Each structure stands twice: as C-alpha cells, then as structure tokens.
Amino acid sequence: NDGSVTATPVDAYDSEYLCPVSIDGQILALEFDSGSSDLWVFSTSLPLSQQKGHVIFDPSKSKNWKALSGYTWNITYGDKSGASGTVGTDVVTVGGTSVSGQAVEIATQVSSQFVSDTANNGLLGLAFSSINTVKPQKQKTFFDLAKPSLSSPVFTADLKHHAPGTYDFGTINSAKYTGAITYTNVVTSKGFWEFTGSGYAVGNGSFVSSSIDAIADTGTTLIYLPDAVVTAYYQQVSGASYDSSQGGYTFPCSATLPNLTLGIGSYRAVVPGQYINYSPRGSKCFGGVQSNTGIGFSIYGDVFLKSQFVIFDGSSTPRLGFASK
Numbered sequence: 001n002d003g004s005v006t007a008t009p010v011d012a013y014d015s016e017y018l019c020p021v022s023i024d025g026q027i028l029a030l031e032f033d034s035g036s037s038d039l040w041v042f043s044t045s046l047p048l049s050q051q052k053g054h055v056i057f058d059p060s061k062s063k064n065w066k067a068l069s070g071y072t073w074n075i076t077y078g079d080k081s082g083a084s085g086t087v088g089t090d091v092v093t094v095g096g097t098s099v100s101g102q103a104v105e106i107a108t109q110v111s112s113q114f115v116s117d118t119a120n121n122g123l124l125g126l127a128f129s130s131i132n133t134v135k136p137q138k139q140k141t142f143f144d145l146a147k148p149s150l151s152s153p154v155f156t157a158d159l160k161h162h163a164p165g166t167y168d169f170g171t172i173n174s175a176k177y178t179g180a181i182t183y184t185n186v187v188t189s190k191g192f193w194e195f196t197g198s199g200y201a202v203g204n205g206s207f208v209s210s211s212i213d214a215i216a217d218t219g220t221t222l223i224y225l226p227d228a229v230v231t232a233y234y235q236q237v238s239g240a241s242y243d244s245s246q247g248g249y250t251f252p253c254s255a256t257l258p259n260l261t262l263g264i265g266s267y268r269a270v271v272p273g274q275y276i277n278y279s280p281r282g283s284k285c286f287g288g289v290q291s292n293t294g295i296g297f298s299i300y301g302d303v304f305l306k307s308q309f310v311i312f313d314g315s316s317t318p319r320l321g322f323a324s325k
C-alpha cells in the first residue's frame with residue numbers, strides 16, 4: 001500500500017518540513033527525519049507546561065494502543081535538542097501507507113527547543129533502525145515496517161523552496177523529476193544515509209574533484225560542508241564573513257549568491273544561489289552553506305535536498321538516487 005504525504009515548510013525559511021501522520025486516527029504534524037530512527041510524539045504524559053501549544057497524542061483514546069511496559073527511549077540530536085519517554089505500539093498511517101504494530105515513542109520530557117517549536121509535534125525517523133534508541137529492544141522504523149507492503153522498498157523526497165512538497169512511499173513518480181536518476185552507494189555503519197560526494201564547483205567556476213563524506217538528512221535545515229568548500233564559496237560573495245556571534249557565515253542581504261554545484265558520481269547537483277540566502281539574521285543574511293567543523297561528516301540538508309528529487313532506496317543494498325527537477 002504505497003503512500004504519498006505533503007511536506008509543508010513551517011516558516012518562511014523552510015527551517016523544517018512537517019507532515020500529517022495518523023496514529024489510530026489522531027493526526028499529528030511530524031518532522032520526517034532521515035537523520036534519526038525514532039518515531040516519537042508529544043503526549044499526555046508530558047508536563048502540561050511542555051504540552052502547551054502542541055497537538056498531543058493521547059494513548060488512552062486509542063483502541064489499538066498496546067503499551068510496552070518497561071520500554072524507554074532517550075534521544076539527543078545534532079543540535080543538542082532531545083526528548084525521552086516510554087513506548088507502545090499502534091497503527092500508524094502516512095498518506096496511503098498504513099503500518100500496524102509500529103513503535104510509537106511517548107514523550108515524558110522534551111528539551112526547550114521542542115517546547116517552543118509549537119508546529120512540531122514529534123519526529124518520524126527515516127534513518128536505519130540500527131540507531132533506534134528504544135531499550136531494552138530497539139524498534140523498527142515506519143519505513144522498515146512498511147517495506148514489505150510497498151510496491152518497491154523505497155521512499156522519495158521532493159521538498160520544495162518556500163512551498164509544500166511530498167514524501168512518497170513505495171513508488172518513484174517519474175512526473176516529479178527530469179533526466180536520469182544517478183544512484184550512489186550508501187554506507188549504513190553509522191545508521192545514516194551516508195555516501196561520498198565527488199566534489200564541488202562555485203558558480204561558473206571549474207569543478208573541483210574531492211571526496212566528501214556526507215549524509216542525506218531531511219531533518220537538517222542547512223548544508224554543512226568541509227571548510228575548503230565553504231571558504232571557496234563565500235570568497236565569491238562580496239561582503240561575506242564568518243560571524244561568530246551569529247554562529248556562521250553572513251553577508252549583506254543585497255548580495256548575489258552564486259549557485260553551488262555538488263558532485264554525486266558523474267552527476268552534477270546544482271543548488272540555486274537564492275536557496276543559499278537562508279534568512280535575515282541581525283543586520284545581515286545568514287548562509288545556507290556552513291562549515292561541518294565539529295560534526296564529523298558533511299550534511300546535505302534541506303537547502304540541498306529541495307533542489308533535487310531524492311530516492312532513498314531501502315533494498316538489500318541500500319542506495320541513494322538523485323535527479324534534477
């Protein structure tokens with residue numbers, strides 16, 4: 001039972017995209033995150049102060065809810081936000097794709113970033129189940145449980161710039177991309193959709209071949225790349241500089257930003273310069289390309305993903321596919 005669901009940007013900067021998910025009929029807007037593997041929701045088990053402004057899942061109102069007694073979870077994300085709680089199973093439906101016995105992680109505590117992000121009522125993890133945080137037994141992701149019922153074991157991301165996009169489960173919709181799909185191998189040892197980029201070009205500059213260890217992460221807003229790439233990019237932006245008080249590269253909002261081409265095998269993925277003018281911040285504008293220092297790998301986040309049609313192929317040899325659109 002293939003499915004398709006709308007991914008709507010929460011704000012004018014596409015900082016995150018939320019999708020409606022039904023848990024036994026209770027519909028919550030969740031962030032689909034290919035950088036983690038827990039499905040967790042705001043719940044009636046949270047202190048009322050943390051529930052404020054959110055849509056809350058109430059297990060007591062679900063007839064298909066089965067508590068997993070003694071099971072807990074605890075997750076910390078790259079941006080140091082986090083959440084923890086207890087676990088049960090329920091029927092989870094995304095677009096036309098329905099899964100029973102899905103582990104739904106109930107939040108009993110969430111960090112302040114989640115409390116204030118009132119549009120976000122939880123996450124649906126789409127990385128590999130190996131990094132699910134449930135104890136004593138890790139649980140499968142929605143995609144892993146759905147796979148056997150899908151026409152093919154894939155999901156696709158068609159995120160858009162300042163507009164709603166879609167996640168599709170089970171089919172590769174050829175109306176959503178142009179030209180050929182380029183596939184690249186994925187390393188799953190860290191539990192991420194990890195691959196090696198083949199290099200970069202800034203604007204109309206020549207392509208620089210270099211291996212870039214990166215993950216495709218729908219849950220990360222920006223693009224994080226090695227310093228060599230980031231400095232080469234902002235050298236082409238007049239007035240750009242690293243502003244430690246803003247935590248990254250900023251530039252005058254009137255600046256014209258060059259495109260950034262990122263190589264994947266022989267494919268050249270072009271990120272339009274306008275996508276890299278992420279948002280006003282202070283008297284300047286904040287860049288959508290930032291340094292990966294301290295992360296340990298590069299992250300091709302939403303600023304990149306929304307310029308492409310991306311196939312997350314969960315077959316026995318997982319791979320990522322990219323196409324223009």
Ligand SMILES: CSC[C@H](NC(=O)[C@H](Cc1ccccc1)NC(=O)N1CCOCC1)C(=O)N[C@@H](CC1CCCCC1)[C@@H](O)C(=O)OC(C)C
Nearest residue numbers: 015016031033035036077078079081117217219220221222
């Ligand atoms: C360098 S990794 C940072 C990444 N977080 C982000 O990219 C957050 C996402 C967010 C958007 C809106 C509101 C709140 C949070 N955005 C962010 O840090 N921004 C700072 C720079 O300006 C743009 C927004 C991250 O932690 N991603 C998580 C999922 C994320 C979803 C939203 C809630 C917080 C957790 C996950 O993909 C992850 O941990 O990836 C690891 C593997 C890097």
